[in-house]
Structures are given as structure tokens and as C-alpha cells.
Amino acid sequence: MTRYTVVWDENVESPFMHAWFASNSATRAMLREIADWVDTNLARDPELLGSDQPDERTRVVAVPLTGSTAEVSVTFEVREQDRIVRVVRLTYRT
Numbered sequence: 001m002t003r004y005t006v007v008w009d010e011n012v013e014s015p016f017m018h019a020w021f022a023s024n025s026a027t028r029a030m031l032r033e034i035a036d037w038v039d040t041n042l043a044r045d046p047e048l049l050g051s052d053q054p055d056e057r058t059r060v061v062a063v064p065l066t067g068s069t070a071e072v073s074v075t076f077e078v079r080e081q082d083r084i085v086r087v088v089r090l091t092y093r094t
Contacts (some may be wrong), residue, residue: 001044001045002044002045002083003043003044003083004042004043004044004046004078004083004084004085005043005083005084005085006038006039006042006043006084006085006087007084007085007086007087008086008087009086009087009088012087012088012089012090013087016031016035016090019031030065030068030070033065033066034063034065034072034090037063037064038063038074038087038090041061042074042076042085042087043085046059046076046078046085047059047078047080049061050062050076053075057077058075058076058077058088059075059076059077059078060073060074060075060076061073061074061076069094070092070093070094071091071092071093071094072090072091072092072093073090073091074087074089074090074091075087075088075089075090075091076088
């Protein structure tokens with residue numbers, strides 16, 4: 001297992017935090033589940049998760065949610081030499 005540090009781009013983290021502050025407890029629980037899944041799973045062998053994108057620099061993976069029909073995906077870039085995974089997009093569809 002290879003460990004990576006997961007960092008979120010400001011343009012992803014800022015709207016995520018605004019959604020957190022503006023939401024009710026049920027939505028906050030879902031947002032926490034998303035963030036926890038991203039941080040935990042992308043820290044371990046991220047090059048094995050999801051699929052390559054046409055730009056060949058990023059990968060995308062679906063984020064499973066407990067008890068929800070929402071579709072969440074995260075687009076990320078793996079920087080192997082630096083051991084960093086950079087979250088560049090979070091997509092949410094109901």
C-alpha cells in the first residue's frame with residue numbers, strides 16, 4: 001500500500017465548506033461521509049481507483065453514499081513523485 005497526502009483545490013474546498021455551513025444536519029452528515037471517503041480512499045493507492053480521463057492527467061471515481069440515490073464523483077490528479085493527490089472537482093447529481 002502506498003500512502004498519499006490528499007489536498008483539495010480551493011475552488012473545490014470553498015464551495016464544499018459553504019455548503020456545509022448552509023446546510024442542515026442531514027446534509028452535513030452526507031457531506032462528512034463524502035469528505036471522509038475521499039480523504040481515506042484517495043490516500044491509499046489512488047492510481048488504482050476510478051478511470052483515466054481524456055486529459056490523461058486526472059482520474060475520476062464514484063463516491064458511494066449510504067442510503068442515498070445521489071451520484072457523487074470526484075476528479076483527482078495523482079502526483080506520484082510528490083506522494084500527493086489533488087482533488088480538482090467534486091460533482092453531485094440528485
